[in-house]
Amino acid sequence: MSDVMAMHIANGIVDAPVSALFAGVAVVALAVCVVRGRADLDDRLAPMAGLVAAFIFAVQMLNFQVLPGVSGHLLGGALAAILVGPWVGALCVSTVLVVQCLLFADGGLTALGLNITNMAAIGTAAGYLLVVALLRVLPTTRTGLTVTAFVASVVSVVAASQGFVLQYWLGGTTELALPTVSLTMAGVHTLIGIGEGLITATTVATVARVRPDLVYALRRFRRPVPMTAPAAVPVAGGVA
Template identity: 80%
Template sequence: MNGVAMHIANGIVNAQVSAIFAAVAAAALAICVWRGRADLDDRLAPMAGLVAAFIFAVQMLNFQVLPGVSGHLLGGTLAVVLVGPWVGALCVSTVLIIQCLLFADGGLTALGLNITNMALVGTAAGYLLVAGLLRILPKTPRGVAITAFVASVVSVVIASQMFVIEYALGGTTELNLTTIAGTMAGAHVLIGIGEGLIAAVTVATVARVRPDLVYALRRFRKTASPVPAVPAPAVGGVA
């Protein structure tokens, strides 16, 4: 067995269910490329590369959450705040694919499961919370930090429960699912708090240094249309 395993390994979930989620992940990533192109311009593209590289780096930093249990950032919420939901999901996927192919972390068979949990579900949950919270909280470094913290905690727990669903569908060992759900949720509340702190410090720093590079500060205007992919008309937007 590997010394360093951070994602779902091969054989934990059976081949059929893994294949289904591989197909789901592939389809979702195609949609993300399609929708993300609307956001990806000459400035966002290098920024997205940096966000992926940064998430790769921080995922190496396992922090202790319980005796004998550690955790690391998943990064979905952080990516949403900095580069938006579609490109954000692609950033996390990039990291997971590179970790799988080069660093033997997260099984190749399980890649669809890992992408679904961390890049799709984690990012989607983070996005919904960020979009909601930024309608209430001020668009300041502090406001965006609080947003990132809360959204991270919730999104990490939801991502962890997505694994439980996958295990319920195709787990290879007969085990009590309620126990698994409880164990996963408990550990991931703590991991989410760690992730939330890292994400909050990161987005607050970027918001202070270069607010123009924070996607969440450009979008989610209080008067904007509910669909963020369509830029609101600049004229007449008086609150």
């Protein structure tokens, strides 16, 4: 149970045909991210992407207690989207998931496509879309960005959990009722999302205070300050 609640799906929870289907979905999503992410990569974003991936990897190794017997960890989709953008952010999360699967057996190999679809694709996309919406109405200041980071993190984690519910509906191998799975996943991951939101908001606020130029969302959505018209300068005398 704890493996699923932490969002790393193990082998055998979803049947082989559905796992293969979402492996294809993950490959297509990653290919699109590679193509679109090339336009964003520059001398500033490339090292930042490496730092984001390393940070997500480190924090995902630290579990925090949500309920008795149920632990959660940072997924990182919203954090990555805010700091390095949706395309590069999804690649960062995917890299972490691949390393965790191959080196630490965290998440099944046959379920890798499921996990990438949920945490890297759905989680990052949901977080980024909410960031876009919120930064259109909230001020693009550290306070506005902090609130945005918290809300986007909570929503992205819950959205990723419902990706698993869809996969379970299509090919779940246990006898659990779908409404039970959906409500349990949503409820537990709301609590996990609150924990992630606090971590993400603190991290983003810290980076924005020290190096706002490294925050993708600020560069992308900061509204220009309107320029005031210069005051008329009185001219003495007339024109010959």
